[in-house]
Amino acid sequence: MLIYIARRIMIMVPTLAVISFIIFVIIQLPPGDYLETYIAELQAQGEAIDPQKIEFLRQQYGLDRPFMEQYVVWAAGLLQGDYGYSFEYQLPVRDVVGDRLYLTMLVSFSTIIFTWIVSFPIGVYSAVRQYSAGDYIASFIGFLGLATPNFLLALILLYLANNYFGTQIGGLMDDDYIDAPWTLGKFVNVLEHLWVPVVVIGTSGTAGMIRRLRANLLDELQKQYLVTARAKGLSSGRALVKYPLRIALNPFIADIGSTLPQIVSGAAIVSIVLGLPTTGPMLIRALQAQDMYLAGSFLMFLSMLTVVGMFLSDLALAALDPRIRLGGGVTK
Secondary structure, eight states, X not given: OHHHHHHHHHHHHHHHHHHHHHHHHHHXXXXXXXXXXXXXXXXXXXXXXXXXXXXXXXHHHTTTSOHHHHHHHHHHHHHTTOOOEETTTXXXXXXXXXXXXXXXXXXXXXXXXXXXXXXXXXXXXXXXXXXXXXXXXXXXXXXXXXXXXXXXXXXXXXXXXXXXXXXXXXXXXXXXXXXXXXXXXXXXXXXXXXXXXXXXXXXHHHHHHHHHHHHHHHHHHTSHHHHHHHHTTOOHXXXXXXXXXXXXXXXHHHTHHHHHHHHHHOOHHHHHHHTOOSHHHHHHHHHHTTOHHHHHHHHHHHHXXXXXXXXXXXXXXXXXXXXXXXXXXXXX
């Protein structure tokens, strides 16, 4: 196990280095830079442009340097915990993210819990009671959740929340709490607004997880080891929990690799529709404005979470499923 962990960590380091270079290249691919986009916006508004000021800003931001020099400076800053400087916000990236990161983590973590709590019992019941009325209802709900666009469901819940529950969903809190310090009242107000984005974002994930858990569990229920366990006198419920259900949990564990970046990135389109102060809309705006250090540092952070999440999911799968071996070979 220790050798496997050390080997994976050694692979993760060059992987992140390659990812950082690819991210920086992709961000630099569009023609121009932030200042050219800024100049175009000023000209569209009819404002005068001072060439000396633009040249000063270009030197200050390091946009006049060669590509490789810009990359080395940015990558070296990442190693030191410096995520760079946001051109558009005129602030360090760390300050720009600020409370957006905590609110995004709250929304996404709540969504993950909602997805697991809802999908797990429904998926198990649907597999154990195959072709029953409950199975058909669960399958119908699953297909409906997969087919319904999140932004459409968000608009529907906006209307329902406002007209039937009296909750004005336009962000994650009332206007009185936006700049206020965190108190119990502010936290309760956030919880009052939280259920709509959690239901909207979690619907498709819940539907997909139900289908996968049902399919995996149905496959395990037909295998000979379960028949043998029942023949030896093991009760159906205990046999289900001890053997097939444990193996059918692989989708939940494998999703750790994609869950960690989702906690930070959030659902961008839903966040825009609901007006959520999360990091998804901020990333889209940074890409549109070519705010390369904000966008690049944020994408690099998501990539790091993906690599770490895949590493953790591999370890958890090896511990959960006896069919998986870290060495990858066959023991004779």
